[in-house]
Amino acid sequence: MARICIVGGGILGLACAYRLSEVPGHDITLIEQGHLGQGSTSLAVGMVLRVQETEAGQALSRRSYELWDVLSAKGHVNLRQVGHVSPIYSAAGIAHAEGLAALQRRMGREPFRVIDVDELARVVPDYQPSPGAIAAIWDEAAMYVDGAEAASGLAVECRDRGVTIMTQAKLTGASRPSGTHRHLLHTTKGDVPADVVVNVAGGWVAQVGALLEAPVEVINERHEAYVFRILNREVVLPMLLDFVPGVTSEEGLYFRGEGPQRVVAGLHSSDLLGTASVDPDNYSRRYTESGMEKVFGLLTDALPDLDLGFESAWDGLYPHHPSNRFVLGPHPDDPTVFVGSGLGGRGLGPGPALGEALAEWIAFGEPQTLPQSTYFGIPAASPHPAS
Numbered sequence: 428m429a430r431i432c433i434v435g436g437g438i439l440g441l442a443c444a445y446r447l448s449e450v451p452g453h454d455i456t457l458i459e460q461g462h463l464g465q466g467s468t469s470l471a472v473g474m475v476l477r478v479q480e481t482e483a484g485q486a487l488s489r490r491s492y493e494l495w496d497v498l499s500a501k502g503h504v505n506l507r508q509v510g511h512v513s514p515i516y517s518a519a520g521i522a523h524a525e526g527l528a529a530l531q532r533r534m535g536r537e538p539f540r541v542i543d544v545d546e547l548a549r550v551v552p553d554y555q556p557s558p559g560a561i562a563a564i565w566d567e568a569a570m571y572v573d574g575a576e577a578a579s580g581l582a583v584e585c586r587d588r589g590v591t592i593m594t595q596a597k598l599t600g601a602s603r604p605s606g607t608h609r610h611l612l613h614t615t616k617g618d619v620p621a622d623v624v625v626n627v628a629g630g631w632v633a634q635v636g637a638l639l640e641a642p643v644e645v646i647n648e649r650h651e652a653y654v655f656r657i658l659n660r661e662v663v664l665p666m667l668l669d670f671v672p673g674v675t676s677e678e679g680l681y682f683r684g685e686g687p688q689r690v691v692a693g694l695h696s697s698d699l700l701g702t703a704s705v706d707p708d709n710y711s712r713r714y715t716e717s718g719m720e721k722v723f724g725l726l727t728d729a730l731p732d733l734d735l736g737f738e739s740a741w742d743g744l745y746p747h748h749p750s751n752r753f754v755l756g757p758h759p760d761d762p763t764v765f766v767g768s769g770l771g772g773r774g775l776g777p778g779p780a781l782g783e784a785l786a787e788w789i790a791f792g793e794p795q796t797l798p799q800s801t802y803f804g805i806p807a808a809s810p811h812p813a814s
């Protein structure tokens with residue numbers, strides 16, 4: 428029986444444990460330094476977008492939608508299918524979007540539509556796009572999920588399948604005793620022996636990598652999300668992202684309705700912002716007035732008929748790999764250490780499929796459900812300070 432210890436109880440660690448627990452021959456322990464989902468997972472806004480740039484991205488998105496459906500059917504998550512809109516500002520943008528929709532169709536998925544501004548006004552009557560918008564992506568099937576709900580739902584499934592889940596169990600050190608197991612992991616709740624260790628520690632992946640002598644780089648970007656109360660009426664809003672991967676280069680406004688009386692909003696980019704990495708144990712947890720005012724200004728321009736009052740805010744980390752790619756697979760220095768990292772600001776949605784791929788890599792030597800692609804594997808810009 429192979430002893431696997433998963434370090435990190437976010438979406439990736441829990442999804443990995445969930446898939447691994449289906450494969451006989453594994454004794455799985457998941458350790459989490461606090462409560463499950465307490466890292467980035469429970470801080471996500473939860474948008475699960477289907478618009479993807481590449482075949483690999485589409486395959487990942489399709490598989491994650493299948494897995495979200497499974498979790499929903501078991502009663503663990505509520506899938507809120509509210510649709511996704513992204514404005515388009517140029518003929519080249521329309522051609523690009525149509526290419527992405529064609530890719531989606533080729534991958535056997537119901538494609539999103541490119542709609543003109545008249546139809547956009549019918550789909551989201553309250554939305555006033557920025558000047559210059561000539562069309563929009565409208566993906567009616569897109570949904571959002573709650574990260575904390577997903578973490579606890581996956582944990583219920585994992586426990587039922589015999590996974591040992593230890594919360595408030597922080598990895599503080601590791602040794603390599605000779606004898607029956609390869610790793611002895613020291614945690615705040617005692618030692619855990621393991622043959623294979625899985626480092627899925629999100630913003631802490633570098634610290635855990637150092638303890639395991641299997642280094643991994645991370646760039647932690649701090650992001651704020653704001654909740655505004657809609658004061659003058661009730662309205663059902665879709666998800667909106669004023670950012671198209673591969674076209675837009677700066678951060679764009681996003682928002683989604685949170686029930687009929689609230690809207691959650693912030694700024695998003697799929698690219699690295701170039702800011703210094705934040706220490707995950709020591710960063711400001713208070714929202715910035717200037718950040719809120721900026722988003723409030725953009726939001727009131729976008730939803731001019733709604734009276735909005737600021738209600739609350741939260742912040743969290745986008746744990747990026749410097750390559751801005753998902754990093755998944757055996758560590759090049761040590762095949763008994765697996766890494767899942769770099770989920771950045773878009774990792775909750777594909778998290779279930781990424782966790783599944785990581786589990787299959789551990790159990791079978793390669794991801795089986797998803798074709799191997801550039802999404803997987805420690806990238807060439809490998810995290811080796813020494814090399």
Ligand SMILES: Cc1cc2nc3c(=O)[nH]c(=O)nc-3n(C[C@H](O)[C@H](O)[C@H](O)COP(=O)(O)OP(=O)(O)OC[C@H]3O[C@@H](n4cnc5c(N)ncnc54)[C@H](O)[C@@H]3O)c2cc1C
Pocket residue numbers: 434435436437438439440458459460461462463464465466467468469470471472473474475574596597598599627628629630631632635650651652741742743744745746767768769770771772773774775776777778
């Ligand atoms: C404000 C915000 C909005 C976002 N919105 C979206 C969105 O709309 N859609 C989307 O898809 N994604 C979104 N994301 C991104 C998403 O939340 C992350 O990509 C994803 O949750 C990362 O998951 P993870 O499992 O890799 O990391 P985490 O969820 O951070 O999990 C890692 C876990 O490891 C634990 N850990 C760390 N060190 C140790 C240790 N030494 N011992 C034991 N345990 C340890 C941590 O406590 C943590 O719980 C958002 C993120 C933020 C911050």
